[in-house]
Amino acid sequence: MNRHAPTLEDVAREAGVSRATVSRVVNGVRNVDPAIQDQVRVAIERTGYAPNRAARSLVTRRTGTVALVVSGAGDGTGDTSEEEQNAFAARVxxxxxxxxxxxxxxxxxxxRSTHPVLMFAESPEARQEVLRYLRQGNADGALVVSTHPDDPLPALLAEAGLPAVLFARPVRPVALSHVDLAHWDGGRLAAERLLARGCRKVATVSGPWAVAASQERLAGFRDTMARGGHPYVPVAEGGFTLDSGVAAMAELLAEHPDVEGVFAANDLMAQGVCQVLRERGRRVPDDVAVVGFDDSSVAATCRPPLTSVRQPVEDMAAAMARLLDEHVRGLRTEPASVLFEPELVVRESA
Amino acid sequence: MNRHAPTLEDVAREAGVSRATVSRVVNGVRNVDPAIQDQVRVAIERTGYAPNRAARSLVTRRTGTVALVVSGAGDGTGDTSEEEQNAFAARVxxxxxxxxxxxxxxxxxxxRSTHPVLMFAESPEARQEVLRYLRQGNADGALVVSTHPDDPLPALLAEAGLPAVLFARPVRPVALSHVDLAHWDGGRLAAERLLARGCRKVATVSGPWAVAASQERLAGFRDTMARGGHPYVPVAEGGFTLDSGVAAMAELLAEHPDVEGVFAANDLMAQGVCQVLRERGRRVPDDVAVVGFDDSSVAATCRPPLTSVRQPVEDMAAAMARLLDEHVRGLRTEPASVLFEPELVVRESA
DNA sequence: TCGTGGCGGGAGAGCGCTCTATGCCCTCGG
DNA sequence: CCGAGGGCATAGAGCGCTCTCCCGCCACGA
Incomplete structure (x- = not known):
């Protein structure tokens, strides 16, 4: 706070060289005489110099920042109050x-010493803010995680020619890179597990129908059950939340009290499924086996701990960041997609 | 991506005025002839101009960005692998x-169209990175949430004269503003609830002893129980995690099987408490009443839903941001602290 | 000896913006 | 009718950095 932060100029004077040389040392470009390099390094040390990023990015047109956008519903009528926004973030x-x-x-x-700026795009204004933010050059690009299938943000980003990478393939094709999971295989793994346990009467709590991933998980599950000789699988639609899992299971149980196995399209719903089963006096896994999806932290904390189809979310997220980095650096110009394979993690629930 | 982004210069040419005038319109400073304002606005519209933030912050020395730092343990020997870092983020x-x-x-x-950059400072290198980031002027200041009592980051920030605001009063006094909760009163509310329900044998799962908040919650609880005629309250220390709640409750139950009420210092541990009680055949709240703390989302999803001492976290976080804003804008020069009052939210567990 | 090429360093032109100093012009008082 | 003064716009100087020239120096070959 006292005085001014040291600049390249200050360091240069201290080291008895020119600005350009100091810049070269700092950025490690071109050959600089080792002796002079040392001089400069000492001068940097002594002055406590830290390059000003605003100045740097003014000329390089790179910021070392990416937007991590959690994008919400499609229409979103009216503006979002602070309350609603809080709720959105908390829910997310x-x-x-x-x-x-x-x-x-x-x-x-x-x-790579770059950092994510967290943004929420749950309303039209918020989306505009994201676009504005990127167009102003505040960030080099965006990593987008949509919570809603007909999220308009990807299309807007593609149209504006802003570098962006999506988590999950968008329903409507968009010229952006994305990472995704082989959801069908995930459904298959769940079915195979239930079949292997000898469950014959099985049901499933799917994700929202509008979400492609839900459909694929369901398809993989159903196809595999059919191949195993069980062509009929009752389905109740959930919304990936605990409450919706509770409601869906209650519904299933009312119509199919003799169910022996349940596949829930994510762990949160699987937790709800377990709650309902226990309340109705069914033991998990003795009476009913339950398989979740994601292998998230609730899978481990749930009682009983959930057998779950693991989604390597961290790896997928890292891949998103990598793809974006490549787009930003111009190493990649065409949209690409990276597909990950799920894996069954066996715990106690099935 | 195509061509170059329009600059002030372009807009000025389009509108037939000077750069400075456009700048004034954009920033809404000083009187500008309304007719010219319109001209400029039209030109901005037509060119699709968006001010370049790097250039702006180069001269204003403000970035419109704050660091939101989640700060970890004290020493942290050795560097953090990517794995560990992932785990830290997930745990957080x-x-x-x-x-x-x-x-x-x-x-x-x-x-205020400013945005948070998310940073983790769970190792010495990560802490240095945070300092470097701020000193480089990437962000105007830092909002720090420590997960560990002897986090050295606050002191480092204060020493470097960087604007920062803490969540919770630091153990060692530091010249930084902070927001906090009246934890003692929170403990009191929990005790009053259990007393009102007629619980006589009560126990408590505290947070880590090193955390001041834990001690204050415990003190408020104990003092109030004592005043209600119950001077002896068994305590087991937890770590604010579900697992630690499970372990602590198991321990308490072993020594005090006749317990009628439990106060857990956060909801996650309260959830663990409920799990153990159920596994040992105790009904909540009929046999044992349980009060949690935080009123977080698990309070609502726990079975049974938890009666909990509400911490207005969103308001507290907003207050942090406000304090930081005031410091950055120079409206406030001395460290301040804002204290919030807890509130009891009654659900089913007590 | 001089020419040539390559390496290491310096000078200086911006990047796009803000903001102070300056100046124009119009209005109003004397 | 002239001068003073105030409202509004402009000119231009940076903010701190990168990067493209350019130049000097040395080693080497002719």
Whole structure:
């Protein structure tokens, strides 16, 4: 706070060289005489110099910052009050999924000393703010995690020609890179597990139908059950939340009290499924086996701990960051997609 | 991506005025002839101009960005692997507390069109990175949430004269503003609830002893119980995690099988307490009443839903952001502290 | 000896913005 | 009718950095 921060000029004077030389040493470009390098380094040390990023990015047109955008519903009528926005953020992070995304992103970014700016785009104004932010050059690009299938943000970003990478393939094709999971295989793994346990009467709590991932998980599950000789699988639609899992299971149980196995399309709903089963006097896994999806932290803390289809979220998030980095650096110009394979993690629930 | 982004110069040419005039219109300073204002606005519209933030902050020395730092353990020997870092982030966000902090911060910041950069400072290198980041002028200041009592970051920030605001009063006095909760009163509320329900044998799962908040919650609880005629309250120390709640409750139950009421110093541990009680055949709240702390999202999703001492985390986080804003703008020069009052939220567990 | 090429360093032109100093012009009082 | 003064716009100087020239020096070959 006292005085002014030292500048390149100050360091140069201290070291008895020119600005350009100091810049070269700082950025490690071109050959600089080792002796002079040392001089400069000493001068930097002595002055406590730290390059001013605003000045640097003014000329390089790179910021060392990416936007990590959690994008919400489609229409979003009216403006978002502070209250609603708070709720959105809290809801988003209530799903352990996002913590893992953040972890993976930061894990990749930090060694490159770039950092994520957290943004929420749950309303039209918020979306505009994101676009404005990127167009102003505040960040080099965006990592987008949509919570809603017909999120308009990806299209807006693509249209504006802003570098962006999506988590999950968008329903409507968009010229952006994305990472995704082989959801069908995930459904298959869940079915195989239930079949292997000898469950014959099985049901499933799917994710929202509008979400492509839900459909694929369901398809993988159903196809595999059919192949195993069980062509009929009752389905109740959930919304990836605990409450919706509770409601869906209650519904299923009312119509199919003899169910022996349940596949829930994420762990939060699986937790709800377990709650309902226990309340109705069913033991998990003795009476009913339950398989979740994600292998998130609730899978481990749930009682009983959930057998779950693992989604390598951290790796996927890191891959997003990598793709974005490549786009920003111009190493990659065409949209690409990276697909990850799920894996079954066996615990106690199935 | 195509061509160059329009600059002030372009807009000025388009509108037939000078750069300075456009700048004034954009920033809304000084009187500008309304007719010219319109001209300029039209030109801005037509060119799709967006002010370049790097250039702006180069001269204003403000960035419109704050660092939101989640700061970890004290020593942290050795460097942090990407794995460990991932785990840290996931662990941090596993506690719904942080989602609420983020929500509150974003809620305050967004109307001021500033945004938080998420940083983790769980190792010495990561801490240095935070300092470097701030000293480089990447952000105007830092909002710090420590997960560990002897976190050295606050002192480092204060020493470097960087604007920062802490969540919770630091153990060692530091010349930084902070927000906090009246934890003692929170403990009192919990005790009053249990006393009102007629619980006589009560026990408590405290937070880590090194954390001042834990001690204050405990003190408020004990003092109030004592005043109610119950001077002896068994305590087991937990670590604010679900597992630690489980362990602590198991321990308490072994020594005091006749317990009628339990106060856990946060909801995550309260959830663990409920799990253990159920496994040991105790009904909540019929046999044992349980009061949690925080009123976080797990309080609502726990079975049974937890009666909990509400901590207005969103408001506290917003207050942090406000304090920081005032420091950055120079409206406030001396460290200040803002204290919030807890509130009892009654659900089913007590 | 001089020419040539390559390496290491310096000079200086911006990057896009803000803001102070300056100057124009119009109005109003004397 | 002239001078003073105030409202509004402009000119231009940076903010701190990068990067493209350019130049000097030395080693080497002719």
């Amino acid at each position: 992070f209530a799903d352990p999924f996002f913590g893992r995304v953040v972890g993976g992103v930061v894990g990749f970014l930090r060694p | 966000f596993a506690d719904p507390f942080f989602g609420r902090v983020v929500g509150g911060v974003v809620g305050f910041l967004r109307p």
